[in-house]
Amino acid sequence: MQAYGPVTAATLGRLAEIVGADGLSASEADRSLHARDQGFYAAHPPEVVVWPTSAEQVSAVMQLASRERIPVTPWGAGTSIEANPIPLHGGILLSFERMAAIVAVHADDFQVTVQPGIGHRDLNAELARHGLFFAPDPGANASIGGMLANNAAGIRTVRYGAARDNVLRMQVVLADGRIIQVGSRSVKQSSGYDLLHLFVGSEGTLGIITEATLRLYPILEHISAVVATFTAVEAAVEAVVAVRGGGLDPSALEFVDAASIELLNRNAQLGLPVGPTLFLEFQSATAQAAAESIRLAEEICRELGATSVSATATAGERRRLWHARNAAYEMMLRAYPGQRMFINEVGVSITTHPPPLAFTPPPAGER
Ligand SMILES: Cc1cc2nc3c(=O)[nH]c(=O)nc-3n(C[C@H](O)[C@H](O)[C@H](O)COP(=O)(O)OP(=O)(O)OC[C@H]3O[C@@H](n4cnc5c(N)ncnc54)[C@H](O)[C@@H]3O)c2cc1C
Known part of the structure; x- marks a missing residue:
């Protein structure tokens, strides 16, 4: 199998063209901050940390990485305990810290559309104003992208299921940079292949989640x-x-x-x-x-x-x-x-x- 390509000075230049000079860092401090999750496993720093702000930027990074065979690891909040956000082969670490917005609250449909970097606690603090909440709660303030990628469960799974049961639609960027939509905002989704749930729990290996529409519940009094x-x-x-x-x-x-x-x-x-x-x-x-x-x-x-x-x-x-x-x-x-x-x-x-x-x-x- 062909070896992974390195992140060169030329790669850093091309990445800066995509995300701007302040959208990436190869500093020792930033690399070591993203070298391990909260589990037991050994640290492996990435060669560069990139903070995209849109799906289009993620797509451009993936096209570049795919062309140059550079490994890419998505990173939500790094609260995983199973090593899956650790960039084992170096390469590019994509942090979703700057893609943490609520895109739209569809209150009457009991749904919200968000970017992947938002923490579930921060999301729920905002949703409380609408009398609604997103149920999965893994304990740590994990990001929605990380929760979907890990199919996070927790104290509320007994009644509301895991992350898998609380997502309706996602926008995903594939390894070659294509941006696709899986699932839909319709609660009834019975036709065709269930690609949505193929991506949930795939730990970032099949594609990168850049937006998700989540199912919500009313906060009972x-x-x-x-x-x-x-x-x-x-x-x-x-x-x-x-x-x-x-x-x-x-x-x-x-x-x-x-x-x-x-x-x-x-x-x-x-x-x-x-x-x-x-x-x-x-x-x-x-x-x-x-x-x-x-x-x-x-x-x-x-x-x-x-x-x-x-x-x-x-x-x-x-x-x-x-x-x-x-x-x-x-x-x-x-x-x-x-x-x-x-x-x-x-x-x-x-x-x-x-x-x-x-x-x-x-x-x-x-x-
Ligand atoms: C104290 C504590 C208690 C916990 N309790 C539970 C629990 O009860 N139940 C449970 O399920 N988990 C639990 N966890 C583990 C952890 O919080 C969850 O697995 C959570 O889903 C990780 O989310 P994160 O944002 O931190 O993701 P990260 O750790 O950053 O990443 C997790 C995985 O998702 C991928 N990823 C991140 N963002 C994206 C994206 N946008 N697109 C595609 N892939 C992406 C990463 O590459 C990695 O494979 C606990 C952790 C701690 C520290």
């Missing part, structure tokens, strides 16, 4: 959280099955093990009982429905042996809970200074959760 502590992982898993089987539809769900609860208590002063714990969130249209969800969830958890169940309907308390969950990774890093964290994701069905969780070894510092 009554949101409450339930925290249930168990003595065994098995009981917590049974409670998840029973809650869902009982017709309750949590809008967010997270299992947190006893060691992580201790960490959250220490760092975020949550004051939770230590044990395998479920965080459940319910969104309802009426206060009565919200109260009923909490009552049923409490009843189910207690029946299945929860030693403590508490509910909160205040926004501040809920935010504190989810904020602590989302900050757990940084808390772990701080708890073991100088150590690298190896994060791995294991996908199993709900009922097969207990064995892998029981196998989880203690943190490296404690072994």
Whole structure:
């Protein structure tokens, strides 16, 4: 196979013609800032970082790179933990930091069209003014492009699905620079090949997402959280099955093990009982429905042996809970200074959760 081509002084000149002199950098600082994600894997700096501002610029960069066989790696927010935004073969790193605009809010269609670099939290802060939100939430302030490329999931997947289930249409730039549209704003999309979902989860290997139309949901007025502590992982898993089987539809769900609860208590002063714990969130249209969800969830958890169940309907308390969950990774890093964290994701069905969780070894510092 032909080797990759280098980024030469002539390449830098041609890139500057495409994105402008301030649209690229080959400085040591910028290259090392984009050399690794938040995971365990070794750093590989790109030869140049490029910040395009339009799909046309991305297309021109791809044509140049394709002609000169220069590898290109897209970069959203670099929060991946599986090494996929690391430019393993050097080349051009395309950062979407400057393509982070909301193109249009189609409020009555429950849709929004965005550029790929916008963070999902920043997007949701803006959408709140319309009473709407984009559901997938991987914890970190990931970019929409990175979330679609990774098919990100998270605490809300239980009700709203992953990124794949929340995108209707994308504009994609192919390796040869062609700009194509996949999917459509129509919710009914049953004819032809499903190219949209071929690109979702392809980690930037099939094309570069330069725009996406996302599915939105209304923010319901009554949101409450339930925290249930168990003595065994098995009981917590049974409670998840029973809650869902009982017709309750949590809008967010997270299992947190006893060691992580201790960490959250220490760092975020949550004051939770230590044990395998479920965080459940319910969104309802009426206060009565919200109260009923909490009552049923409490009843189910207690029946299945929860030693403590508490509910909160205040926004501040809920935010504190989810904020602590989302900050757990940084808390772990701080708890073991100088150590690298190896994060791995294991996908199993709900009922097969207990064995892998029981196998989880203690943190490296404690072994
Ligand atoms: C504390 C923490 C918790 C996390 N929890 C979860 C979780 O619960 N669930 C989950 O799914 N993930 C989780 N993640 C991982 C990460 O946040 C997600 O994978 C997220 O989707 C990465 O988005 P990003 O913008 O940071 O993308 P990056 O890390 O920059 O890139 C990810 C991939 O997308 C590609 N890419 C980026 N932009 C584009 C584009 N415009 N077009 C094409 N390809 C592109 C990159 O080349 C790379 O392959 C977590 C990470 C952290 C640090």
